[in-house]
Each structure stands twice: as C-alpha cells, then as structure tokens.
Amino acid sequence: MDLRQLRYLIAIVEAGSVTDASRRLHVAQPALSQRIASLEEELGLQLLVRTRQGVSPTAAGQELYARAKIIVKQVAAAAAATREKAGHVGGRVGIGLLRSMAPYLATALFRRxxxxxxxxxxxxxxxxxxxxxxxxxxxxxxxALRVLPVGAKPALPVLLDEPLCVVGPPALLAGMPPQLELSDLAALPLLVSPTQPIHQVLQRTARERGLSFQVVGSVESSTAAAQLCAEGYGAFVTPKAAAQFVVNASGGRLDQRIVTGFDRQVGLYANPEVARSASVETCERILLEVLRERARELL
Structure with missing residues (x-):
C-alpha cells in the first residue's frame, strides 16, 4: 500500500466514478483501475463496487477511505512542518466558520x-x-468553530459564551422588555429554519413546555431572514453577535431582544489525530484574535 494508491482511492470515492476521477487526477483510466486492483489484491478485499451508475465503496472501502483521508492529511502536515523548519510558512489551510458567525468574521479573517x-x-x-x-x-x-453540546461538560475551551436574540422590526418588539422568556416568543410571528440547530432546540423546548410558535415561514439564509423581517414579515432568532451585526446594518429597520436561558458556547475544534503545522497554528491564532475583537464590538 502506498500513498498514491490511497490518493487514487479517495478520488474515486469522492467522484463516484473511475472516469471522473481519472480526469481530476490527470491519470489514464486503465492505470488508475490497475492501481486500485493491485491495492485490493494486496489487502485481499474488495474496496469498490462497480455498477452502471458508477462506483461506490464497500464497507471495507469506506473504512480505508476514511483512514486514507487522515493519512494524506498527516503527510501534508509533515511536509508543511518540514518546509516551515526551513523558514517557509504557507500552503492551504481549511478553516470552518459557523453560519451565524460567517457574516461578521469571514472578511475580517481573510484580510488579517x-x-x-x-x-x-x-x-x-x-x-x-x-x-x-x-x-x-x-x-x-x-x-473549525463548533457549538459545544448543551449541558455537557465542555471538552474544548470555551471561546465565546453567547446568548440568543430575537430580531424584528422596532414596531413589532415595542413594549417588550430587553430580556424575553421563551413564552414571549409565542406572541411573535416567526421566520424559522428546521435545519438550524438553534431553531431545533427552541422548537423542541417549546413543545416540551406546551408552547407553540406562530411560524410564518422558513428561510435558510439569515441575510434573507433579516431582510424579510425589516420589511415587516416577522422576527427571527439568531445568536447575539449575529443579531447585533444585522441590526447595525439595518439602518434602524431592525431591533433585538435577548432570549434568556438559551446561551450557546463556541469552541475551536481540530482533529486530534492530525498534527497541526505552524501554518494551521497561525490561522488558529488569527481566527481567535478576530473572533474576540468582533465579539467585543458586537456583544
């Protein structure tokens, strides 16, 4: 088993086709198939199932694919670390941002x-x-930034402890106190998204308490939700920094209130099986600095 075979396996599984993988790799299809056949023969296992619809991994192939991804990443990290010892810090670094944080973090992070x-x-x-x-x-x-499980002892350092807010037109929120209970949301027309974890938690908790929300629609994009709410269609719930960001950008067309009892904790996650290069550590440091700076401005 060699690194090239693992890279070929990864490409085929992700492309779902030997033909497409050969194009991506710029490797002749017969040569690609032969390397995978040699790998299967060496292991004594079938790794791929070939059908008219394409190629899919067997259970063994899926296991090797998952491990191959980590191995290739480790090799890349080792190469980067070696170059860094010679004074060359660089290369590609993948950084994951939470959807609710991306509007106010992504551009600042990229610039820095x-x-x-x-x-x-x-x-x-x-x-x-x-x-x-x-x-x-x-x-x-x-x-990547991740939301730590509610109620669980954090396995990661907490970078941000952030309340949730409801955002809506000032006229809709007029007369409401600065901090709202979950029951107060039942009086508001809400735009929700069934795929957003915070909305799932809110709706599940509401059902457990015998409450029901006035859901007027579902919008995946927080930018679109903010625009619709500014036009008077209702309100939506989002973490406080994101809420402050859209309120500041609305020119007075939106206001916000804190929803008590639903703070979320954000931490930084990395694969413990992959050694972090100096480039990754540099990105981590700058990400944390940008997060703290923006949080001070918005929270």
Missing amino acids: LRAEAPGIVPEIVVGYSDELVQAIDDARLDI
Whole structure:
C-alpha cells in the first residue's frame, strides 16, 4: 500500500466514478483501475463496487477511505512542518466558520490572514456545527468553530459564551422588555429554519413546555431572514453577535431582544489525530484574535 494508491482511492470515492476521477487526477483510466486492483489484491478485499451508475465503496472501502483521508492529511502536515523548519510558512489551510458567525468574521479573517501570513492560502468554509465537525473528522478542514453540546461538560475551551436574540422590526418588539422568556416568543410571528440547530432546540423546548410558535415561514439564509423581517414579515432568532451585526446594518429597520436561558458556547475544534503545522497554528491564532475583537464590538 502506498500513498498514491490511497490518493487514487479517495478520488474515486469522492467522484463516484473511475472516469471522473481519472480526469481530476490527470491519470489514464486503465492505470488508475490497475492501481486500485493491485491495492485490493494486496489487502485481499474488495474496496469498490462497480455498477452502471458508477462506483461506490464497500464497507471495507469506506473504512480505508476514511483512514486514507487522515493519512494524506498527516503527510501534508509533515511536509508543511518540514518546509516551515526551513523558514517557509504557507500552503492551504481549511478553516470552518459557523453560519451565524460567517457574516461578521469571514472578511475580517481573510484580510488579517493575507496581511499577516501572505504565504497561507485560506480556504474558508461555512456550515452548521455538526457539518464542520464532520469535515474536520473527514480531513477536509484543519480547524473549525463548533457549538459545544448543551449541558455537557465542555471538552474544548470555551471561546465565546453567547446568548440568543430575537430580531424584528422596532414596531413589532415595542413594549417588550430587553430580556424575553421563551413564552414571549409565542406572541411573535416567526421566520424559522428546521435545519438550524438553534431553531431545533427552541422548537423542541417549546413543545416540551406546551408552547407553540406562530411560524410564518422558513428561510435558510439569515441575510434573507433579516431582510424579510425589516420589511415587516416577522422576527427571527439568531445568536447575539449575529443579531447585533444585522441590526447595525439595518439602518434602524431592525431591533433585538435577548432570549434568556438559551446561551450557546463556541469552541475551536481540530482533529486530534492530525498534527497541526505552524501554518494551521497561525490561522488558529488569527481566527481567535478576530473572533474576540468582533465579539467585543458586537456583544
């Protein structure tokens, strides 16, 4: 088993086709198939199932694919560390940002990285917490922000302890106190998203307490939700820094209130099986600095 075979396996599994993988790798299809056949023969296992619809991994192939991703990442980290010893800090670094934080972090983070570490090529990916954790475990990202499980003892240092807020037109929130209970939300027309973890938690807790929300629609994009709320369609719930960001940008068309009892804790996650290079550590340092700076401005 060699590194090239592992890279070929990764490409085929991700492409779902030997033909597509050969194009991506710029390797002749017969040569690619032969290397995978040699790997299967060496292991004494079938790794791929070939059908008219394409190629999919067997259980053994899926296991090797997952481990191959980590191995390739470790080799890349070792190469980067070697270059760094010679004074060359750079290369691609995958950074995951939570969807609710991306609007006020992504551009500031990119600018700082280009200014302070021009040799690094940042690859910023936006997603929900579980998606980013999976991307780290699959070796598609190097570091990512994640929401720590509610009620569990944090396994990661808490970088940000952030309340949730409801955002809506000033007229809709007029007369409401600065801090609201969950029951107060039942009086508001709400835009929600069934895929957003914070909305899932709110709706599950409401059901447990015998409450029901006035859901007027579902919008995945917080930017779109803010625009619709500014036009008077209702209110939406988002973490406080994101709430402050959209309120500041609304020119007085939006206001906010804190929702008590639903603080979320944010930490930084990396795969413990992959050694972090100086480039990754540089990105981590700058990400934390930008996060703290923006949090001071918005919280």
